[in-house]
Amino acid sequence: MLLCYHISNNQLTVVNDVFIHNKKNTVFYLESILKYYKYITGLSLTVDIYLYDDIPAMSISMKEKIYFRSSLIDIKDVAMYLYFPHEIFHQLIGNDVKFVGDGRLWMLESFTEYLQLRYIMHKNKNLANRYICFILERYKDNISNDVPIIAINDESYELQIVATIESRGVLLFHIYFMNVDDFHLKMMLEKLAIVKNVSITVFLQICCEIGINVERLSSDINNIGNYEQIKAGIYENYI
Known part of the structure; x- marks a missing residue:
């Protein structure tokens, strides 16, 4: 070491x-x-x-x-x-702020990956575009392993995690947070830091407070994804 x-x-x-x-x-x-x-x-x-x-x-x-x-x-x-x-x-998402119950891995890993994507967008939008396309292609390649996000846990199969958490879960954050500016994202992170132990109910409530369509998002995380819909959401809003 x-x-x-x-x-x-x-x-x-x-x-x-x-x-x-x-x-x-x-x-x-x-x-x-x-x-x-x-x-x-x-x-x-x-x-x-x-x-x-x-x-x-x-x-x-x-x-x-x-x-x-x-x-x-x-x-x-x-x-x-x-x-x-x-x-x-x-250091913040996972160490200071803990997630509990259903959807824990989505909140922990997909959201952290999305924050990383926001950083890449901040530094290099062309690189961010390429990375989004890479995640989308990975989702397409693994879509047969997709399951409802809410059902994923630490004992889920690796390919289910690749499809559902590392791919679709990140893309959903990208789609739903497309119009969330830095001020409101910071507000969300501050609220999470106060709560510390965050359930999916609390997480979605905080999402609602910054303007996210939580009813649609909740439906998406409780069902298997659709590649064409995900692709359309990304291309319509960004690329």
Whole structure:
């Protein structure tokens, strides 16, 4: 285990820059993520980021600790757009704010992935468009494994999670939050931080308070998805 980056009250200290052979500036990447995190949550971050290969995924987030595998070192852009923002948002969504009951994985993982997507949209809209298309294609490829979002739990099959949580769940957030500006998204995150232990009922109520059509969203998460409808919703509103 190697401590690479120490962040205290949003101030970054480079301890061991394992990405140093890459010409792009690690500090610029990380400070951009931290700046957006503070902007959209209103919170300052304290966390240590470690290189550690003995983890069950490419990267994971625990309270004030983030771990990533060495296999990310040679794909720095991927690490800094698709892994580090996700794990940094998990410091709030999943570590400070807990989700309980039905729909927990959707609120925990799909919403965190959506926040990462908002960050990518903030930095590079062309890249965000490509990433949305990638998620849509992944959903199409795995649609036979789709189940109602509300039914997914920690014991669900991996391909069900890929189809339902990592793909359709993220796309639904993108569609329904299309017209949610940063002010109202920040308001939602502040409300979640106050509640701390969030059920699907509370989550949808907060969504309603920022203008989301909760009746339609509730129907979508309680039923199997439709690829053509999802695709139409994305292309109609964004691409």
